[in-house]
Amino acid sequence: MAYRAHALARLKEAGFRITTPRQRVIDLLAEVLEPVSAYEIRDHLEQRGARIDIVSVYRILECLEQLGLVHRVLSSGKVHRCVIEAHEPCSLPQTDHCHHSLVCRRCGRIEELHCPDIGTLLARAAENVGFALEHHQLELGGTCRRCAA
Amino acid sequence: MAYRAHALARLKEAGFRITTPRQRVIDLLAEVLEPVSAYEIRDHLEQRGARIDIVSVYRILECLEQLGLVHRVLSSGKVHRCVIEAHEPCSLPQTDHCHHSLVCRRCGRIEELHCPDIGTLLARAAENVGFALEHHQLELGGTCRRCAA
DNA sequence: CTATTATTGCAACAGAATTACAACAGCATA
DNA sequence: TATGCTGTTGTAATTCTGTTGCAATAATAG
Numbered sequence: 001m002a003y004r005a006h007a008l009a010r011l012k013e014a015g016f017r018i019t020t021p022r023q024r025v026i027d028l029l030a031e032v033l034e035p036v037s038a039y040e041i042r043d044h045l046e047q048r049g050a051r052i053d054i055v056s057v058y059r060i061l062e063c064l065e066q067l068g069l070v071h072r073v074l075s076s077g078k079v080h081r082c083v084i085e086a087h088e089p090c091s092l093p094q095t096d097h098c099h100h101s102l103v104c105r106r107c108g109r110i111e112e113l114h115c116p117d118i119g120t121l122l123a124r125a126a127e128n129v130g131f132a133l134e135h136h137q138l139e140l141g142g143t144c145r146r147c148a149a
Numbered sequence: 150m151a152y153r154a155h156a157l158a159r160l161k162e163a164g165f166r167i168t169t170p171r172q173r174v175i176d177l178l179a180e181v182l183e184p185v186s187a188y189e190i191r192d193h194l195e196q197r198g199a200r201i202d203i204v205s206v207y208r209i210l211e212c213l214e215q216l217g218l219v220h221r222v223l224s225s226g227k228v229h230r231c232v233i234e235a236h237e238p239c240s241l242p243q244t245d246h247c248h249h250s251l252v253c254r255r256c257g258r259i260e261e262l263h264c265p266d267i268g269t270l271l272a273r274a275a276e277n278v279g280f281a282l283e284h285h286q287l288e289l290g291g292t293c294r295r296c297a298a
Numbered sequence: 299c300t301a302t303t304a305t306t307g308c309a310a311c312a313g314a315a316t317t318a319c320a321a322c323a324g325c326a327t328a
Numbered sequence: 329t330a331t332g333c334t335g336t337t338g339t340a341a342t343t344c345t346g347t348t349g350c351a352a353t354a355a356t357a358g
Contacts, residue, residue: 017304017355039345053307058346060305071290102280115274118267122289125264130294131251139286140271141220145279166324166335188314202338207315209336299358306353314345322337328330 003030010067021052025060029070071135101137104144113140152179159216170201174209178219220284253293262289 007026008018016022024045029036032044038057045052064070100113118138126133156175157167165171173194178185181193187206194201213219249262267287275282 015304019305019355021306037345051307054345055308055347056306102275102278104280111278113274113278113280115271117270118274121266121270122264122287125262125267126251126289126291129251129260129262130297131253131262131289132292132297133289134291136287136289138271138288140275140280140282141285142275142283143217143281148279148281164335168324168336170337186314200338203314204316204339205337302355302357304353304355306351308349308351310348312345312347314343316343317341318339320337320339322335324335325333327332 007064007067007069010069011063014067016063016067021056022060022063024050024052025057026064026069029064068134100140102140102142102144104142104147111144113138156213156216156218159218160212163216165212165216170205171209171212173199173201174206175213175218178213217283249287249289251289251291251293253291253296260293262287 004026011018025041028041028044038054038061041057042052042054061070065072100115102111102113122136123133153175160167174190177190177193187203187210190206191201191203210219214221249264251260251262271285272282
């Protein structure tokens with residue numbers, strides 16, 4: 001769990017204060033690892049007895065995002081929910097930050113597509129235009145095997 | 150504009166009724182071609198003197214989505230807006246349905262990445278798991294050339 | 299330990315999307 | 329062409345997400 005230390009250091013060097021709510025959000029993100037919405041973060045924390053206002057969650061996430069400690073993940077299907085993913089230090093494998101969702105437009109089911117080649121292809125394409133790629137999200141729409149039958 | 154006829158036929162064969170609001174939405178989508186939100190659809194139609202309730206727009210879009218006549222596009226950056234894209238008959242070029250956005254996490258700017266290889270790579274990967282790919286959306290996060298300097 | 303000020307929490311608000319229900323209109327039938 | 333069934337629409341109200349203004353609080357420097 002180097003994430004906590006990394007995040008706190010980033011905060012400090014950027015002139016932000018190390019507050020209790022911020023530490024709680026950081027710890028939760030580092031523990032959960034999967035994308036969570038602002039409201040899910042608040043609920044998780046309150047279940048543990050740590051009250052936090054939803055407004056603070058939004059502001060903390062915004063701050064963490066600016067510092068590159070967190071990034072927004074597009075929620076598949078239901079579009080109007082904002083989800084977040086912890087952004088580990090660059091030493092960690094890149095694949096952790098990538099999501100490839102297969103969304104069937106008929107039954108609505110979502111599966112994950114495993115395709116490591118995509119990462120390298122995208123990294124190269126992005127590099128060509130001077131873009132330093134850190135993560136990517138991919139949503140594939142179509143018809144799944146079951147519904148096609 | 151084969152889309153209108155195609156859409157109406159799909160509706161009919163699925164047992165849906167051909168109503169005035171549905172035709173208006175279909176015509177608008179076929180004309181605009183780019184992703185539009187439910188509220189934008191309503192506003193566009195009302196500007197032309199055709200009053201339609203926002204609730205109906207949502208229901209019509211849901212219906213069209215089920216039939217594969219429309220699909221949702223993830224809005225980059227601001228996540229809580231729902232956008233739609235017309236789904237042309239399969240004869241049209243696949244590239245129309247694909248979006249590759251480069252989102253800089255520092256300055257927030259969004260550019261389009263042109264990379265035709267991705268489509269074929271994805272189609273093959275999806276095919277391997279029995280998924281018939283119809284469209285895809287890709288969001289690339291990282292640091293753009295300007296902010297990296 | 300104290301003072302400064304960033305940060306939090308509260309309250310109110312704005313916008314997106316959904317639900318319940320009565321009125322309406324498409325379509326099959328006569 | 330008229331008529332009745334029922335799928336659809338529109339209205340109103342509600343839920344959920346996200347934002348803004350402001351007073352109270354707490355983190356950090358000195």
